[in-house]
Amino acid sequence: QVQLVESGGGLVQVGGSLRLSCAASGIIFSINDMNWYRRGPGKQRELVASINMGGNTNYADSLEGRFTISRDNAKNTVYLQMNSLKPEDTAVYYCHLPMRGVWGQGTVVTVSS
Numbered sequence: 001q002v003q004l005v006e007s008g009g010g011l012v013q014v015g016g017s018l019r020l021s022c023a024a025s026g027i028i029f030s031i032n033d034m035n036w037y038r039r040g041p042g043k044q045r046e047l048v049a050s051i052n053m054g055g056n057t058n059y060a061d062s063l064e065g066r067f068t069i070s071r072d073n074a075k076n077t078v079y080l081q082m083n084s085l086k087p088e089d090t091a092v093y094y095c096h097l098p099m100r101g102v103w104g105q106g107t108v109v110t111v112s113s
Helices: none
Strands: 003-007 010-013 018-025 034-039 046-051 057-059 067-072 077-082 091-097 107-112
Touching (some): 003 091, 018 034, 034 067, 034 077, 046 077
Parallel strands (some): 010 107
Antiparallel strands (some): 003 018, 018 077, 034 091, 046 057, 067 077
């Protein structure tokens, strides 16, 4: 059974940082592309960042270089480092395995001003 479990969300002040983690099980992690999405209050779901099995990355233009996606294949984990956080980054962040269409349960990030 494929499972994605996110962690690392929380409450942070404007300008702060958080690192989200997504641990995968039930797959050969190293050969899978991985995504991070988010859904803010009253907003549609947005693709935040992607990383393919070769380590190549893509980001939403709106992030202005503040986020970094990475992966540790030895730990079956993908990360999202978020810096210079803004109130508009407040959202539920989801890990996504596109090959299987599997989603994690989400982790809540709240940026307070």
